[in-house]
Each structure stands twice: as structure tokens, then as C-alpha cells.
Amino acid sequence: MLDRIARDRVATLLVVTIAVFLLVGAVAPGFLSARTATSVWSSGLVLMLVALGIFPVILTRNIDVSGGSILGLSAVTLGLMLNAGHPLWFSLGGALGAGMLAGAANGALVAGLGVPSIVATLGTLGLFRGVMLIATNGEWIEELPEALKALGAKSIGGLSVMGIVTALVICLVWLFLRSRRGRWVMVVGDNREAARHLGLPVKRVVFLSFVWGGAMYALAGITFAAQIGFVPNQAGSGIELRAIAALVLGGVSLLGGVGTVAGTVIGVIFFTAIDTSLVFLKIPAYWNDLIGGAMLLIVLLIDGRLRIALEARDRAARYRRSSHKTDAAEDQGGAA
């Protein structure tokens, strides 16, 4: 039992998430419905996309905290292009391009110049937010066209277009990480030197993971703008920390090389589910951070202690086995 919990973080989290859903459902009737499920999915979309963007970056043993600013930057690019009269597909392309360009800037700093990723992205966090504010003159972008809002509205089977796109992205990441090149990302994060000696293009992998991150934040920015219909100044600020917290909860190690797509998805759903449940339980919204933060710390604490206990047990078992062997060898020696 202890083994399963510690070894299979995703399964544990899934059980805990289902337990939370059932518990809230028992207290607040009407919570357990398809409508709640779709509303959790759609309100978690932005966080999900940002988490999917940071995920490969963390797998390569780097970190990216500029996600919120890139989200804002690409949402503003989208809004400005739309309001200037460009067609929707062109503006969407522009937003994606802005995100990837920003991601490439991060990647160049980290992979090219060797700046520690936390420092580089902390700097670009301020830089991109500033660029965004310069572009908008500090004003909100309003009156976005209906065509964009339609992307965020429920259409097919209770899901929005962006909801379906996100589901596709999840499948894509899952398939990619199973592929040959996808393993490279894991290898680079697990042991950079070994990856280099194996002849893997370490720097290119790191660079591309940041570009991927930029593209995902741009998608998140598009979703954000489509869902709320305008772009405020502080769009996306602070979301990168929430995303990292969700990833960690889902068993992604900040030391690189360890993590699954399933864990990422469940981590995000868990966080969103807590927010949604609080609304259902009529607990004031200002409890969100306290409960979310306390949950995260408790999960980390239990998980950390379990892992340490398990390691100690494994070591003891190994020691017993090896000492047993030497005992046997001595016995044989004595007999001869």
C-alpha cells in the first residue's frame, strides 16, 4: 500500500481528487453533474495550457517563470491586431508568433548564453510585461470581435473550440514524449552530461522546449481573451506560479527528467476543482489561496516523508541481502 502511494503519485492524486469531488458532492447536492465537469474543464483551460508549456521546460531541468507575461503579451498582440481590422486567422497567427518569439528569447538566453533559467526568465518576466504595457499604453483592450469570443464559448458537446484544442495538445504532448525525440527531453533533464556524451543536441532541445513553452502561453493568452472578451493589463500575472505548483502536485520533479502528462493534467484539474468546490460550498473566495497553499504543502510533506521512508526501507533490504550473501560465503569458506 505504502509502495503504491509513493511510487504512483498520479494514481494517489487521482484518488484524492475523486474523493474531493465525492465529498463536496455529498455536502452540496447538485455538484456531481456533467455541467460541473465541463465548467471545471473550461475554467482550468488557461492554467492547463500554461502548465503544458512549462512542463517540457521543467523536464529539461530548467524553469520558466515568464509564462504569465508571455500570456499577456500574446493576448495583447491578438487584441491589437483584431482591433486594427486584421482577419481572425492572421491575428491568431500573430499571437502565436509573438509567444514563440518571446519563448525563443528565453531559450537563447538559457541555451545560448548559459544564464541560469530562473534568473533569465525572472528578467524577461518584467521585460515582456513592460513591452506589453508599452504596446497598450497601459490601457485595457476591449470590444474584441464576436468571432474570437466564439472560440471560448461552448459549442460542440459542451466543450469550446479552445477546450478541444487543449485536449488535442494534451494528446500531442503525450505522443511526443513517447517518441524517440521526446525521450531526448527526459534524458537532457535527467543527466545533461550523459546526454551530451550520447551525442544529443542538448542546447537545441533546451532552446526548443522554451519555444514550445512560448507557443503554449500564446494559446493560453488566446483562450484567456476569448473567454473573458477583453484583455486587462495584469492578464496572466501570477499564473506561472500556480502552474508550477500544479505540476509539482502532479509529480513533476523540478530536478528534471521525471514527470508524466497524466500527472500534469490531474494536478491542474485538482487545483481547479478546489476553486470550483469552494464556490459550491459558498466559502468566500478569499479562502482559495489559503486552502490551495495548505493542500499543496500537505501533499508535498506527506509525499516527501513517504519517499524518504521508502528509500530507507529499500536500502535496509539491500543491505540485509548483501550481508546475508557474505555470511553464506563465509559459511562455505568455513566448510571447505
Place this chain on the structure above:
Amino acid sequence: MKRLLMRWEVVLLLILVAELALFGAINPRFLRPSSLLFGTSDFVQVGIVAVPLTLVIIAGGIDVSFGSTVGLAAITFGIANFFGLPLPLALAVGFGTGALAGCLNATIIRLTRLQPLVVTLGSLYMFAGAATVLSGVVGANGYEGIGGFPEAFTGLGYARILGLPMPLFVFLCFAALLLILLHLTRFGRLVFQIGQNESAARHSGMPVFRVQLITYVLTGLAAALAGVLLSAYFGSARVDLGSATLLPAITAAVLGGASIYGGQGSVLGTIIATFIIGYLQQGLQMSGVPSQVSSALSGALLVLVVALRHGTALLRDFVPVRPRRA
């Protein structure tokens, strides 16, 4: 002499002088002693948390939770004052909260052996949440905060000691204290040694946990100090007092020469970096640059300076080192 001139702190000092000269040329009013002195009240809180944060980073850790500890300590201080506790006791409550927050961080990091960034990220949320809930308890919602401090206290925010504004004076004293602690004491050497190689330090019997605990508690205490100072300055304790110090403080520590991998850094560098960042914001504002541009520029400054440092290190690697063969 050359060793002295090649130090990072000297480079930082040159940057600071160049910056002041540049802004002075754009707007001579900027260089008036009174505006230079009293302008510091707007940014010394960044330095107050950045200096102990430097110690945490040198010892191989990182703490991002101080961003909400500032608000949490200010709120508990405000609540204690709200319920009629005398000022010294209320201050003790505020500082106690800060110390407890640091203690909690260090203990959880030790117990789980997780990366400090993850743990303090969790407590960043929890402390902000706790502060919001607590301020809701006394019915102070949103951005008004908890006011009603005695005149004697709010007057402190604008008081002068030895001709210096009170916040600056407190910052300089606190920084000097930590400068001595880090660079001239046994404890300071332990901090560096643990940051260089934690396992080696542990195996040679150094009190690793105790030293790390002290660095986190110091950061918590400094956050409380910043919270109290800001409450005096603004006349009310608010939840979001510290959120604007989070990034500038980390920037100041890193710009000041602290290596994010531990084992390197200096308090003096962080102090100078604080002034560089603070005066950059103010100089830009006085030169008529809108505040959004100045936030972009300070982000760019961090990227540029750090890229420069790593770029030069990279260039050095280009000099081929051939293994000697016997």
C-alpha cells in the same frame, strides 16, 4: 590592487554612478540631496528583504514566500494593534509571525528534502491566503487595509535619524549587521561552505540544518520589518504590501552577485544593487518615462547584466585547454 578592482561590487558601483550621472544630466533636480535621500523611502523595503535573501541563496536555498510574509506580518501586527495591544507587544506579534514563517519554511524543506523553490512557492500561497483570511476576520476587506495606528507610530515612517530618513537608517543598520554576520563571523563561513557543498558540510559535522534555519528565519524577520515599516509609511497594514517586492528583491540579490546555485554572493553587492534598481525606477519616473516602460527596462537590465556576466565566462571557455600528456 587588481584583485580589488576586478571585484563585481566595483562594477556595480560604477553602474550606479553612471546611472546617477545619466539621470542627473537628463533632469538636474534628480541629483538634489533631499530627493536622493527621501526617494529611498520608496524602495528600501526591497533591500531589507534582499539582504537576508542573499544569505539564503548563498546557503544553497531560495525563498519566494517573503512576498506574502511581508503582508502577513503587517496584518498580524495590525490586528494586534486593532485589539488594543500596546505597541511593543503588537510589534512582537508581527515579528513573531515573520520568524515563525521562516521557521515553517526551513522545517518543511528539511523534512521533505524537496527543492526550496517548490516549498516556498507553496507557502507563498498559504501566507497570502492566511493574510487575506485574517484581514477578513476583522472586517477589513480589499485594499483599505487595517488602519488606526497611533500617531506616534505612523509619524515614525517620516521621522529622521541622524539626518537620514528612518526607513533608510533602519535598512543601513540592518544591512551592516548582516554584512558583519556573513563576512566576518564563523556563521558566515558556514553559510558559504554549506552553499558550496551541502553534503561535504554535513559529512564534516557542520550544523547544516541549524544554519539554513537561521537564514530562513532572518528572511522572515526582515519581511516582518519591511511589513511594519511599510505600514508606518502608508498608515495602514495591507495584504498586498509585499507583492511588489518579490521580483525586485530577487533581482537585487542576483544582480548583487549571489549565485543561484549557492556558495557565492555578497551583502555589499546586494546593497548596491538595491540602490541601482531603486534609483533606476525613480530616475525613469522623474525623466518623464511612464512606469510601464521603467518596469520593462529594469527587467531588461537584469537580463543584460546577468547575460554579460555569463557571456564573459563563456568567452573564457573558448580558450582551449588541452590536457597535458606525459
